[in-house]
Amino acid sequence: MKKILCLLSISILISSCASTQKIEALKPEPDDAEPLLYDNAVSFISIPVVAKLKDIENQTxxxxxxxxxxxxxxxxxDIEINIWKQAPITLTNEKGKIKTVLPLKAFVKYRIGTNKLGIDLYNVKEFNFNGNVVLLSDVGLTNWKLKTNTEFKSINWNESPSVNVMGKAVPITYAINPAIQLFxxxxxxxxxxxIAKSMDxxxxxxDxxxxxxxxxxxxETYDTWLRISPTExxxxxxxxxxxxxxxxMGLKCTIETLVGQKAAKNFLRSDIVLKPVAKMPDHISANVVAVSTYADASKIMTKNFAGQEFGSGSKKVKVQSVEIWQKEGKMIIALDMLxxxxxxxxLSGIPQYNEQTKEIYFDKLDYVLDTKGRLTRTANxxxxxxxxxxxxxxxxxSIQPNLEEGKANLLKYMKNYSPMPGVFINGNVGDIQFQKIQLTNKAIIAFVKITGDVSVTVDGLK
Structure with a gap:
């Protein structure tokens, strides 16, 4: 009886050992590590800017x-003049030009008399009076500044003080008005x-x-970062x-979404040059590069397999971890099983994109040749x-969460967003269209296109 029990125990032990098999398939080594390079299409963001004349008036x-x-x-x-701004300037539109009304006050010293034989026979009179100067300005934009070409049109005195000359009262303006040519x-x-300084x-x-x-x-979930790099x-x-x-205004740039650690900023103030053009497109045309490293994509796919079993009957396996890389234009997917x-x-497959589900999936997925041979012998x-x-x-x-969160984040900056007091940004983002997938040695690169519009309004500038 003891012999029978011993044989039965050995049989169960052998049976249990035989039910767990080990596979040691040859690893398809990734392609040589090269710098991460990919084609990044240029994007163009058109930004109409509107500044209210009242704000220019306030700043001026x-x-x-x-x-x-x-x-x-x-x-x-024989005349000495000092002129001060007396009250706020007003700016209005007059037939496509800026009409400026400048209230001023003048302090005038007027000298009457002569110098004979080295003897001064002068009588100096002092006057204070005020008026309004009217000017018209053409408007332009030069070297980042609102440029005006202003022309003096008229001056209207509110009072006309006079002096007594040879027993007659003579308005002093007859002497001041010729002096206007001087100032x-x-x-x-x-x-x-x-105006140029206020609207620089x-x-x-x-900024x-x-x-x-x-x-x-x-x-934060997918640790994705958006980076814009301007060129012109x-x-x-x-x-x-x-x-x-x-x-x-129009910004020519490249746009990337990077997965993983925060990307470095690609911006140098000194490199940006403002180029004048006759016309600008009236929309955003943004080609966005979504960079997903194999390490980060592997983590997400590992989460997909959590709790999943594969097989039938008593023969089942669970995937503990997933690792992916690129080899000869295909994706290699390593499944660590227990x-x-x-x-x-x-496994190997060709990455594709499902427009409906917004997912990157792997078409023609199959076991690599050596793995298939080992499974035929050990776990058919x-x-x-x-x-x-x-x-x-x-x-x-799935890149849908990335796209949706990216769109939601962009919209935050397009709903009356105010980067500074008195400046407001508004706009819309249209559908995000998938373009293509490109494989590199380090990452899956997805290219998407975004359209929309954006505008900047200056209203209530402090």
């Missing part, structure tokens, strides 16, 4: 203050410089680009329409078609 008033013109030499023409160019220049877009645009070009995390910046001529200054079969099996049941089909269902990588 901040810049232009106090003394505008000063003439302290009374000896050359009108100074006032024209002051207005042009003030360079620092604002470069905005600096923020835009700082890679930001689109998805364009602008059309500025135009005055109703109460607004309008022009178009159960009725221990060890790694290797794993070669059954339905097992392979079930594995193929798990061997997919």
């Amino acid at each position: 008033n901040k810049v232009l203050n106090g003394l505008i013109y000063e003439d302290k030499n009374i000896a050359d023409d 009108k160019s100074d006032i024209e220049k002051s207005i042009d410089e003030a 877009f360079k620092s604002n645009v470069l 905005a680009l600096d923020k835009i070009c700082t890679p930001f995390q689109m998805s 910046l364009y602008t059309t001529e500025a135009k005055l329409q109703q109460d607004k200054i309008m022009f178009d 159960g009725s079969l221990n060890g790694k099996v290797y 049941w794993l070669l059954q078609g339905y097992v392979l089909r079930k594995m193929q269902e798990m061997c997919r990588y």
Whole structure:
């Protein structure tokens, strides 16, 4: 009886050992490690800019203050004039030009008399009076600045003080008005410089680009980062329409979404040159590169296999981990198995994209040749078609969450987003269209195209 029990125990032990088999298939080595290179199509983002004339007026008033013109030499023409801005400037549209009304006050010293035999026989009178200067300006955009070409049109005095000359009251304006020729160019220049300084877009645009070009995390779950790298910046001529200054800017750039650690910023302020163009497209045409490293895609696919069993009856395996890489234009998928079969099996397939599910999957998935030979001898049941089909269902990588989160993050910057007080960004993002897949030695590269529109409005600039 003891012999029988001993033989039975040995039989069970042998049987249990025979039910777990080990496979040692040859690993298809990845292609040589080369630098991560891929084709990145150029994107173009058109940005119409609208600045309200009232904001330009407010900024100009901040810049232009106090003394505008000063003439302290009374000896050359018997007149000395100091002119100050008296009240806020107003800017309006007059037939496509900026009409500037500048309230001013003047302090005038007027000298009456003569110099005979070295004896001064002068009588100096002092006057304070005020008026309004009217100017008209053409509008342009030069070297990042709103450029105006201002022309002095008229000056209207609110009062006309007089002096007694040979017993007659003579209005002092007869002496001051010719002197306007002396200071009108100074006032024209002051207005042009003030508007240019108040509407210098360079620092604002470069600050905005600096923020835009700082890679930001689109998805914490998938650890994806969006990076924009600008190459050129364009602008059309500025135009005055109703109460607004309008022009178009355009950004030529490359756009990438990178999976894994935060990417470095590709932006140098000194390299950006503003190029004038006659016309700009009125939409966004963005070609986005989605870079998914094999290491990160492997982690996601490992999650897909969690809790899944493959096989039939008592012969089943579970996939402990997944590792993928590229070899000769195909994806190699290594499945580390535990159960009725221990060890790694290797599948190969061609990556494809499912437009409906937004998934990268692997077409023509099959065991690599050496793996298939080993399974024929050790675990032929794993070669059954339905097992392979079930594995193929798990061997997919959805980029839909990435696309949706990416779109949602972009929309945050297009719903009255204000990067600075008084500046607002609005726009829309259209459908995200898949273009193609490119394999490199380190990553799966998915190319998608995004269309939409965006605009910038300056309203209430501080």
